[in-house]
Amino acid sequence: MIEKSQLVKDMQALLGPEKVISSKLERYTYTYDSSFLSQLNEYYPDVVVCPMNTEDVQKIMRYAYKNDIPVTPRGAGSGQTGGSVAVKGGIVLDLSGWTDIVEIDESNMQVVVRPGIVHADLNVVLSSYGLFFPPDPGSSKMATIGGMVGNNASGLRAVKFGNTGQYVLGLEVVLPDGEVMKTGGLHSRALKSVSGINLTSLYVGSEGTLGVITQIRLKVLPKPPVRGILLTLFSSLDDAAATVLEVFKNGIIPSGIEILDDSGIKAANKFQPDLKLPEAEAALFFEINGSKAAVDFEGQQVKEIAEKRASVVEWATDPQRMGKLWQGRAVIGAASARVKAGATRIFCGEDVCFPMAKVPEALRRIKEIGAKHNTLVVIYGHIGDGNMHTAPIIDPLKPEEVEAAHRVADDIHQLALELEGSTTGEHGVGFTRSQYMVAEHGKALEIMRIIKDAIDPKGIMNPGKIWVER
Amino acid sequence: MKTTYQINFAEELKKCVRCGECRANCPIFSESKREPDSPRGRLALVKLLQDGKIQASAELSEKLYGCLLCKTCAVNCPSGVITDEIMVGVRDYLDDVLDRNIIKKLVLRGFLTRPALLQASFSLVKLYQKTGLNDVLTRSKLIEHLPETMSAGAKILPDVSKRLARGRIPEVVKPYGEKRFRVAYFLGCATNLIYPDVAVSGVDVLARHGCEVITPAVQCCGMPHLAYGDTDTMVQMAKNNMKVLLSAQVDAVVTDCSSCSATLAESYQKLFEPGTVEYNQAKELSSKVYDLSKFLVEKTGIQPGPNPVNVTVTYHDPCHLKRGQNVFKQPRELLKAIPGVDFKEMKEADRCCGSAGSFSIMHHDLSMKVLERKISNIAASKAAVVATSCPTCTMQLSYGLKSHGIAGQVVHPVQLLAKTYKIVDYP
Ligand SMILES: Cc1cc2nc3c(=O)[nH]c(=O)nc-3n(C[C@H](O)[C@H](O)[C@H](O)COP(=O)(O)OP(=O)(O)OC[C@H]3O[C@@H](n4cnc5c(N)ncnc54)[C@H](O)[C@@H]3O)c2cc1C
Ligand code: SF4
Numbered sequence: 029m030i031e032k033s034q035l036v037k038d039m040q041a042l043l044g045p046e047k048v049i050s051s052k053l054e055r056y057t058y059t060y061d062s063s064f065l066s067q068l069n070e071y072y073p074d075v076v077v078c079p080m081n082t083e084d085v086q087k088i089m090r091y092a093y094k095n096d097i098p099v100t101p102r103g104a105g106s107g108q109t110g111g112s113v114a115v116k117g118g119i120v121l122d123l124s125g126w127t128d129i130v131e132i133d134e135s136n137m138q139v140v141v142r143p144g145i146v147h148a149d150l151n152v153v154l155s156s157y158g159l160f161f162p163p164d165p166g167s168s169k170m171a172t173i174g175g176m177v178g179n180n181a182s183g184l185r186a187v188k189f190g191n192t193g194q195y196v197l198g199l200e201v202v203l204p205d206g207e208v209m210k211t212g213g214l215h216s217r218a219l220k221s222v223s224g225i226n227l228t229s230l231y232v233g234s235e236g237t238l239g240v241i242t243q244i245r246l247k248v249l250p251k252p253p254v255r256g257i258l259l260t261l262f263s264s265l266d267d268a269a270a271t272v273l274e275v276f277k278n279g280i281i282p283s284g285i286e287i288l289d290d291s292g293i294k295a296a297n298k299f300q301p302d303l304k305l306p307e308a309e310a311a312l313f314f315e316i317n318g319s320k321a322a323v324d325f326e327g328q329q330v331k332e333i334a335e336k337r338a339s340v341v342e343w344a345t346d347p348q349r350m351g352k353l354w355q356g357r358a359v360i361g362a363a364s365a366r367v368k369a370g371a372t373r374i375f376c377g378e379d380v381c382f383p384m385a386k387v388p389e390a391l392r393r394i395k396e397i398g399a400k401h402n403t404l405v406v407i408y409g410h411i412g413d414g415n416m417h418t419a420p421i422i423d424p425l426k427p428e429e430v431e432a433a434h435r436v437a438d439d440i441h442q443l444a445l446e447l448e449g450s451t452t453g454e455h456g457v458g459f460t461r462s463q464y465m466v467a468e469h470g471k472a473l474e475i476m477r478i479i480k481d482a483i484d485p486k487g488i489m490n491p492g493k494i495w496v497e498r
Numbered sequence: 499m500k501t502t503y504q505i506n507f508a509e510e511l512k513k514c515v516r517c518g519e520c521r522a523n524c525p526i527f528s529e530s531k532r533e534p535d536s537p538r539g540r541l542a543l544v545k546l547l548q549d550g551k552i553q554a555s556a557e558l559s560e561k562l563y564g565c566l567l568c569k570t571c572a573v574n575c576p577s578g579v580i581t582d583e584i585m586v587g588v589r590d591y592l593d594d595v596l597d598r599n600i601i602k603k604l605v606l607r608g609f610l611t612r613p614a615l616l617q618a619s620f621s622l623v624k625l626y627q628k629t630g631l632n633d634v635l636t637r638s639k640l641i642e643h644l645p646e647t648m649s650a651g652a653k654i655l656p657d658v659s660k661r662l663a664r665g666r667i668p669e670v671v672k673p674y675g676e677k678r679f680r681v682a683y684f685l686g687c688a689t690n691l692i693y694p695d696v697a698v699s700g701v702d703v704l705a706r707h708g709c710e711v712i713t714p715a716v717q718c719c720g721m722p723h724l725a726y727g728d729t730d731t732m733v734q735m736a737k738n739n740m741k742v743l744l745s746a747q748v749d750a751v752v753t754d755c756s757s758c759s760a761t762l763a764e765s766y767q768k769l770f771e772p773g774t775v776e777y778n779q780a781k782e783l784s785s786k787v788y789d790l791s792k793f794l795v796e797k798t799g800i801q802p803g804p805n806p807v808n809v810t811v812t813y814h815d816p817c818h819l820k821r822g823q824n825v826f827k828q829p830r831e832l833l834k835a836i837p838g839v840d841f842k843e844m845k846e847a848d849r850c851c852g853s854a855g856s857f858s859i860m861h862h863d864l865s866m867k868v869l870e871r872k873i874s875n876i877a878a879s880k881a882a883v884v885a886t887s888c889p890t891c892t893m894q895l896s897y898g899l900k901s902h903g904i905a906g907q908v909v910h911p912v913q914l915l916a917k918t919y920k921i922v923d924y925p
């Protein structure tokens with residue numbers, strides 16, 4: 029076993045001292061991501077390194093492989109599962125400074141980027157080419173593309189545009205032993221390929237457990253020129269769900285359909301008082317984008333469908349109003365805390381996904397779970413695909429409230445399994461959900477482990493995630 | 499952690515959900531790209547300290563001093579975490595428990611409370627600047643306490659004006675025509691020493707807008723002390739300034755410096771416990787404090803003179819004016835009211851320029867990186883003149899333009915307005 033001080037010296041020698049963070053104080057800032065559980069534990073990495081090219085990563089991996097040292101890749105640390113936290117110590121690779129756009133291949137509708145580039149920054153650059161990378165997590169301003177691939181992130185517009193994986197054409201990966209592999213074809217610029225077993229999709233969502241992603245080739249799309257937002261308020265959750273179903277049945281796929289429950293509506297109003305959402309059991313935000321004619325036509329259709337059941341319907345195309353409405357939804361994740369003075373929201377049990385038809389039942393059951401544990405739970409999410417975000421609002425300084433929040437999270441995860449859903453729709457497993465994996469996957473989890481062991485026989489890549497340690 | 503600065507660390511810190519959104523907003527993080535330099539990272543370290551898991555140390559204070567106090571994180575935080583105020587509070591604490599850095603102490607406690615010494619210190623630095631490595635500094639052993647980059651930082655300081663504003667401006671200036679307001683002009687240190695013409699123009703313009711202007715003998719507002727955690731000294735200054743300004747029987751206290759107005763209007767209240775006499779005084783003072791542009795736009799209305807000022811102008815928002823006091827429309831309105839001015843909005847006009855008082859001297863390299871982005875935005879605006887409402891921003895931007903070989907002038911908006919009249923200089 030290498031001594032920690034030796035490890036630091038060796039990293040400095042390999043990469044140069046400016047790429048190595050070793051003081052205990054600074055390492056502390058790598059012990060968390062946004063998951064509540066990571067904040068209750070102090071999983072210190074032994075060293076943090078900031079590689080800036082593939083060779084750096086290779087050097088680190090060869091060294092780690094030889095010396096059996098755990099390696100945890102990290103993007104912005106905006107994940108909600110502790111995925112980028114070194115639960116077994118070792119080396120954290122902070123990739124968020126490696127932000128290059130290697131190539132924008134406009135005529136082939138693709139870009140090649142390094143892992144650290146932030147989602148929103150990439151889209152700013154792409155927009156000057158009339159292009160965009162469609163998945164849009166609420167964390168767009170901080171999440172890195174590497175982290176999005178690591179977790180197969182999606183977001184508010186997944187209904188129409190799907191998740192990150194649908195856009196990843198190929199990856200450069202440094203394997204646990206330091207070798208480099210390219211998936212999706214060595215020289216391919218094809219937008220479609222079924223050549224061989226799809227290793228790209230194996231790596232998408234693998235949460236840093238199979239290697240370090242050092243380059244990403246992404247398919248991009250023409251940026252839709254026009255959008256409109258329809259805000260609707262319902263006095264019953266069932267009416268909201270029925271409206272969504274009817275919209276789909278009419279052949280309309282909005283780019284996003286978002287829901288806030290009554291507590292979510294309160295939080296949005298508190299955060300942005302000029303929103304002035306009236307009280308209701310549910311608010312739905314439909315986003316429609318595309319050509320002007322399509323947006324006008326579909327917007328009108330959705331409006332008419334919504335008017336059958338909604339108490340309030342507002343169709344906005346004014347950019348300022350749209351921005352306000354959509355932002356009210358986008359920031360709700362962190363703003364939920366505003367509903368209760370002295371309390372804060374925490375991220376745990378936050379990403380369950382239900383079958384569409386069971387969303388109203390699920391929301392009612394989540395409220396019951398909250399009541400049972402005497403915990404206020406704000407609910408919002410992507411009703412268009414059943415992916416619900418639940419935010420326990422607690423005073424983290426009160427141990428009994430923390431304890432209750434853990435029970436709420438556990439019950440919510442169990443509920444997702446009971447209702448034939450998933451414990452996570454987009455955030456991933458990390459170490460916060462690994463305990464549910466056997467129940468969720470059965471035999472399939474064993475096969476995942478076999479694949480993992482084949483690629484990473486020494487188990488040095490992000491240990492302690494996805495699988496409960498044997 | 500007990501501090502003079504009124505802040506409840508536990509309650510404020512628990513609001514941070516560690517979402518990381520502030521990584522997108524912090525000008526320091528966007529240069530360094532390392533978590534310890536992010537607002538979230540700094541808050542995590544303060545939480546460790548608050549929880550008693552670490553002790554105050556030089557390393558910790560270096561991290562926590564690496565913040566510009568620009569408020570960008572705070573105004574954008576979805577959870578309402580007031581990171582900049584937490585940084586001010588924790589510096590207050592560190593100042594009490596740690597050995598103070600000699601240079602900071604000297605500059606702040608000694609010099610700023612005694613204007614004569616401040617002038618001497620500027621001259622000293624100027625001398626240092628001219629001779630490279632000056633033996634006065636060496637012999638006084640001060641040099642040992644100057645960070646390596648300070649020698650470069652000292653270059654930002656412009657020449658100290660020979661004709662300081664105090665002394666040039668009469669104690670009482672009568673209004674042109676009928677008196678509409680009686681106003682106290684709060685003459686800040688940097689304006690007085692480095693940009694005295696701004697104050698001369700400011701006072702004259704106020705008088706032209708029907709104000710009787712007094713320029714009372716105040717001390718430094720205390721912002722530099724606050725930024726370095728020296729609240730003991732600041733409390734004394736605040737008490738003195740409140741006494742002087744509240745007894746002056748004025749309708750308003752006006753200043754050209756956004757740090758001074760932010761300090762007088764916001765920070766003084768944080769120095770005293772609610773309910774105390776001083777707290778009430780701070781509240782009363784706060785209601786009277788105006789940024790110069792705001793006062794002219796909202797209280798007197800802009801009445802420009804007849805002479806056009808044919809120039810393209812862009813405006814840089816000082817952090818403490820836009821995010822601290824929500825004043826950003828008024829300086830633009832003032833500029834647009836000036837005949838001949840062609841106003842061009844620059845990209846990211848409200849992004850910090852990296853000066854943050856003495857930050858540019860103490861953390862020179864980082865500050866220069868932040869400045870670089872500002873300068874390229876200014877250059878892209880193609881404006882010949884940059885207007886801004888803060889002397890330290892003016893210093894930083896002037897240095898940036900010069901070092902990038904860009905011809906361009908940095909002025910206070912009121913200086914352009916003053917050009918529309920036949921300007922009166924006081925002897
Ligand atoms: C307020 C808020 C809103 C959010 N909204 C959404 C949302 O709408 N949709 C959504 O999907 N997510 C959302 N998230 C979760 C999170 O932002 C995403 O999971 C995001 O993709 C994480 O990116 P990151 O750069 O922060 O990665 P990190 O958290 O640093 O890492 C995530 C995982 O990826 C691995 N990883 C990172 N980089 C690499 C690499 N180069 N190679 C291999 N593995 C790597 C890490 O080991 C880790 O397992 C939200 C988070 C917050 C705080
Ligand atoms: S300070 Fe605000 S924006 Fe930054 S991590 Fe904390 S909650 Fe998020």
Ligand code: SF4
Pocket residue numbers: 523524525526527536537540564565566567568569570571572581582
């Ligand atoms: S106040 Fe400015 S410099 Fe300081 S942490 Fe916040 S954004 Fe960064």
